Amino acid sequence: MEKEFIKKTEQSVTLNVTAGKIDSFREIEKTTGTVRVYENGCIGVAGCLGEPNEEELTEKAKAALAFAIPYPCCLEGPLEQEEIHDEEIIPVAEFIPTMQRFLDRLGELCPRFALTNKIGMSRTYTEYRNSLGRHLVSCGRELNISLVAQSRGSGNLFDTGFGWSGDHFDEEALLAEFKREYDAFYKPVDIEPGRYPILIEPAQLLYSYLNHFVGDLYAAGASLLNGKLGEKVFSDKLTLKADMNLHTAPNGCFFDAEGCVAPYMRPSLVENGVLKGLLTTKKTAAAYGLPNLGTAAATYDGVPDMDLPGLYAEPTAKSLKELVPGKAVLVVVAAGGDATPEGHFVTPVQMAYLMENGELVGRLPDITISGDFFDLLGKDYVGTSHDDPIEGFNFSAFVMDVEKP
Amino acid sequence: MIQFKEGYYADIRIEDRFRTTISYKAGVLEEMKTRNEKQAFLRVYDGKLWYYASVTDVDHLQKTLDGLYAAATANPDILEDPTVKRFEVNRDKLSSFADRSVRDIPLAKKQELLLSYLPILSEEPAVTLPEGKYLDRNSEFRFLSSLGADITYDYQTCGIVLSFAMAEGEKQFHGSWSNGVTRFEELRGLEETIRGSVREQADSMRNAVPVEAGKYPVVLSPEAAGVFAHESFGHKSEADFMISDETMKEEWQLGKAVGSPILSIAESGAIPGSGFVPYDDEGTKARKNYLIKNGVLAGRLHSAQTAAALDEELTGNARAIDCEFEPIVRMTTTYIEGGDLSFDELIAPIEKGYFIKTVKHGSGMSTFTIAPKVAYEIVNGKLGRPAQISVISGNVFETLGLIDGLTRDVELLSFVGGGCGKIEQYPLPVGFGGPYVRVSEMNVQ
Structure with a gap:
């Protein structure tokens, strides 16, 4: 009988912000434990909230084998690896005063905005062991600033937002960037309908196409990518990976729920336009003869399931200016879009800036953007830039049709 | 017995949550589990800030509550605070599901129900990946406040969620059907409804213009x-x-x-x-x-x-x-x-x-x-x-x-x-x- 043991501790402190003032402080610590056992082609799972008692969980997992849930036993082999990124970002005792000072300064720079929502710090510690001698420990911390901005007097519940997440707090850089966005917000500009490079976080666009990358839908012939694994189907410039690297995904985990570790901790979906991977678990990979991507997730008491932790598009340009030297649309909020089964994607854009030569020109009115799956990731994919205008801001550009509603 | 302190508003919410998940994909059992979690959320308000804590150790709530009191500052006028003055002080015991709780239904009976519906998906030739889930939840809540509120009530849902990828030539469609109710027995006799929905979605895939x-x-x-x-x-x-x-x-x-x-x-x-x-x-x-x-x-x-x-x-x-x-x-x-x-x-x-x-x-x-x-x-x-x-x-x-x-x-x-x-x-x-x-x-x- 083979066995896996997982312990995960998630800690967070979260501040609620109302009208620029912190009005609540929440502290959570949650530990979970999991044991999975494998015997006769089946899996047994047991989990607990709180500090795990491994022996007790093992007995429960063995008992769960009676459910006869089929699962291949193909554990990862021996490996000892730790990725510990545990530097304190802001001491908990100083979190409220530090953030209130930041909010006060932001309020002075952006007096026409009423700011609400959350600022949080989190730490995630995950340990994985299996009976083949694999032992992995991952620990990361993240600061997450997510502020909703109402333009005073607009009557809108939501006008725009300021957001950032990362493993440090650079107050001056954030204030400068948020001020830049604030200034552009109050410069209304217009755009003629036509085709423009659209700067958007890749996940925001590709979420609507996620089904087509799911292993069992691919195997079932229900993906637009049917039969294309290993083939070049997209632009040469497109390299798309799942991001499990703590340098760029600091609150994640560098291994998946089944103990898989990818090179550079970024399993490949697409490399230079070639379809390299699909979202799988060890079970679906084995069932359909697909390579296992290594991005499985699992609840603390559940069988592993396919997941996509986050997307990483390899940069093709050093800056936004180099990426889109002319006119471009930078999308801030685009909610409610979707794609037809044939791959035609349409979304309204509720908040966007016009950019020119890498600089924000002004705020655009509501627009609609659209495109088709293979074109967007093929001939219409312009490229990706990282850390511009500030660290952690990663945008990909796709040429899309822009219309006014 | 929780001891609330004067000079603060405080409340405690405790939930005992029972859940069942059974899922099948392409005819193969994927998941079968019940989960029972007991957690509490505590709030203390001093008129300026709210202090929150979430715990799984519901046997030592007083200790957590005292920790929140220590972080807050006593306010002799807290009862005059406009928010505190708004709170209702209800005392009630409401049990809507005790006599038909999904906690009391054997797992095998839930599995049998789900299995009775899955073959309907495969009647449609275009379905290439049939999936089905049985889900339920029964929660028992208790709410206590420093103003004297003491409420217990329960909540329940159960249901079937079916999804089915369809493909025919170049045409594809991701179909689904679900039904959520509060009594397990209401989930029986849905065969024709499901059959009709699958047929309609297959027709949409084939003939939509x-x-x-x-x-x-x-x-x-x-x-x-x-x-x-x-x-x-x-x-x-x-x-x-x-x-x-x-x-x-x-x-x-x-x-x-x-x-x-x-x-x-x-x-x-x-x-x-x-x-x-x-x-x-x-x-x-x-x-x-x-x-x-x-x-x-x-x-x-x-x-x-x-x-x-x-x-x-x-x-x-x-x-x-x-x-x-x-x-x-x-x-x-x-x-x-x-x-x-x-x-x-x-x-x-x-x-x-x-x-x-x-x-x-x-x-x-x-x-x-x-x-x-x-x-x-x-x-x-x-x-x-x-x-x-x-x-x-x-x-x-x-x-x-x-x-x-x-x-x-x-x-x-x-x-x-x-x-x-x-x-x-x-x-x-x-x-x-x-x-x-x-x-x-x-x-x-």
């Missing part, structure tokens, strides 16, 4: 109307968005005309189903609240904090997804009230338009969108061919004003799986629905 993008009259089903009510106006009625900017109260003044005179949108946690919240997570008793009545802004949804800030009454809408989070302003069951037409009368005047029958998802800000799953043409007052539509969209307030017909019959829907998301809290079970709703013009793409 592309739309020519443009503006058309649109008829929304109760499901689509419910999504519209929830996304386009329900979220706008959540008052926590209104307390940051002083001008918001003027912009959203009660009594202002915001929609067609035939339109009324209501909200209530007292309706049985997935949005059943007899007491909210601050101990406020459920009641019916009108958001829009006869086209006029009639109310909004509140927690005690927002009710105090806007000097309005409590509504019973402070909710958290579980005991890891604090309550924030959320919906319960949101619905459009019915009108005076039959379905045939509703579509009769439409020469060329669309009927949105089922929905993948929707969203609503200044512009709302609905991504339909199954939709039909309406031609010369009759339903026509299935239609391929990416999204329908429109300006929220313009669309509210363009509603020009409602059927008499209203359907309220209940769900298992998924739910409403707001900020960090997802998924929250809600209900929604309405009559069939005719809108004279919407963008169809």
Whole structure:
């Protein structure tokens, strides 16, 4: 009988912000434990909230084998690896005063905005062991600033937002960037309908196409990518990976729920336009003869399931200016879009800036953007830039049709 | 026995949550588990800041509460605080599901029910990946406050969720069907309903015609109307968005005309189903609240904090997804009230338009969108061919004003799986629905 043991501790402190003032402080610590056992082609799972008692969980997992849930036993082999990124970002005792000072300064720079929502710090510690001698420990911390901005007097519940997440707090850089966005917000500009490079976080666009990358839908012939694994189907410039690297995904985990570790901790979906991977678990990979991507997730008491932790598009340009030297649309909020089964994607854009030569020109009115799956990731994919205008801001550009509603 | 201290407001919410998940994919058992979690969420308020803690160790709540007291500052006038003065002090024991709890139904019986429906999916030759889930939840809540509130109540949902990838030649479709109820026995006898739905979605995959993008009259089903009510106006009625900017109260003044005179949108946690919240997570008793009545802004949804800030009454809408989070302003069951037409009368005047029958998802800000799953043409007052539509969209307030017909019959829907998301809290079970709703013009793409 083979066995896996997982312990995960998630800690967070979260501040609620109302009208620029912190009005609540929440502290959570949650530990979970999991044991999975494998015997006769089946899996047994047991989990607990709180500090795990491994022996007790093992007995429960063995008992769960009676459910006869089929699962291949193909554990990862021996490996000892730790990725510990545990530097304190802001001491908990100083979190409220530090953030209130930041909010006060932001309020002075952006007096026409009423700011609400959350600022949080989190730490995630995950340990994985299996009976083949694999032992992995991952620990990361993240600061997450997510502020909703109402333009005073607009009557809108939501006008725009300021957001950032990362493993440090650079107050001056954030204030400068948020001020830049604030200034552009109050410069209304217009755009003629036509085709423009659209700067958007890749996940925001590709979420609507996620089904087509799911292993069992691919195997079932229900993906637009049917039969294309290993083939070049997209632009040469497109390299798309799942991001499990703590340098760029600091609150994640560098291994998946089944103990898989990818090179550079970024399993490949697409490399230079070639379809390299699909979202799988060890079970679906084995069932359909697909390579296992290594991005499985699992609840603390559940069988592993396919997941996509986050997307990483390899940069093709050093800056936004180099990426889109002319006119471009930078999308801030685009909610409610979707794609037809044939791959035609349409979304309204509720908040966007016009950019020119890498600089924000002004705020655009509501627009609609659209495109088709293979074109967007093929001939219409312009490229990706990282850390511009500030660290952690990663945008990909796709040429899309822009219309006014 | 919890000892509350003077000089602070405090409350404790404890949930004992039981859940079952059984899932099959392509005929193979994927998951079969029950989970029983007991957690608590504690709040202490000193008039300036709220201090929150979430714990799984529910046997030592006093220690956690004392820790929060230590972080806060005693305030002798706390009982005069406008938020604290708003809190209701209810004492009640409400047991709606004790005699039919899903906790008491053997796992094998739930598995057997799910297995009885799965073969229906494979009757359709285009289905290449049939999947099915049985889900249930039974929760026992207790709420205590330093003001003397002491409430226990229970909550229950159970249901079947089926999904099925279909492919035929170049055509593909991701179909689904689900049913959420509160009694296990209500999940029996659904074979023909499921069979009909699978057939209809296969027909849509095979025969749906592309739309020519443009503006058309649109008829929304109760499901689509419910999504519209929830996304386009329900979220706008959540008052926590209104307390940051002083001008918001003027912009959203009660009594202002915001929609067609035939339109009324209501909200209530007292309706049985997935949005059943007899007491909210601050101990406020459920009641019916009108958001829009006869086209006029009639109310909004509140927690005690927002009710105090806007000097309005409590509504019973402070909710958290579980005991890891604090309550924030959320919906319960949101619905459009019915009108005076039959379905045939509703579509009769439409020469060329669309009927949105089922929905993948929707969203609503200044512009709302609905991504339909199954939709039909309406031609010369009759339903026509299935239609391929990416999204329908429109300006929220313009669309509210363009509603020009409602059927008499209203359907309220209940769900298992998924739910409403707001900020960090997802998924929250809600209900929604309405009559069939005719809108004279919407963008169809």
